[in-house]
Amino acid sequence: MRPLKIFAAFALFVTLLAAIPAMLNYTGHGNLLLAKFWVLFVFITGFTFIVIASVLVVQHINPALYAQAFLATTIVKMLGCMAFALLFVLKLHIDNGVFLLNFSYLYFLNTGFEVYVLLRNLRNQNRK
Numbered sequence: 001m002r003p004l005k006i007f008a009a010f011a012l013f014v015t016l017l018a019a020i021p022a023m024l025n026y027t028g029h030g031n032l033l034l035a036k037f038w039v040l041f042v043f044i045t046g047f048t049f050i051v052i053a054s055v056l057v058v059q060h061i062n063p064a065l066y067a068q069a070f071l072a073t074t075i076v077k078m079l080g081c082m083a084f085a086l087l088f089v090l091k092l093h094i095d096n097g098v099f100l101l102n103f104s105y106l107y108f109l110n111t112g113f114e115v116y117v118l119l120r121n122l123r124n125q126n127r128k
Helices: 003-026 037-061 063-091 096-127
Strands: none
Touching: 003 037, 003 096, 037 063, 037 096, 063 096
């Protein structure tokens, strides 16, 4: 996939990812979201953007290191998100069930998008 196409897909993904919580707020089910949900959303989505951008840069510089760069940046993202979640839980007094639901929703869907981009790029590399 071309970088422009990937970033367009990422923008669409972020829009769809944000639509469900926005609809929950709009329909009066805001109790299913954390008070600081959008902080969590921006942090995890921003981390995903950094991962995708850095992997694309590595792919442009040295395509042979694409998979290794993906794994390294994903591990950094995982550790960063765990540290952020720990600070989030320790500093704010929140409902643990709601936090787990919100964090899982954001983290796993963003990670799924990263894997989707990885698989699309690896498939395109094999066709060349």
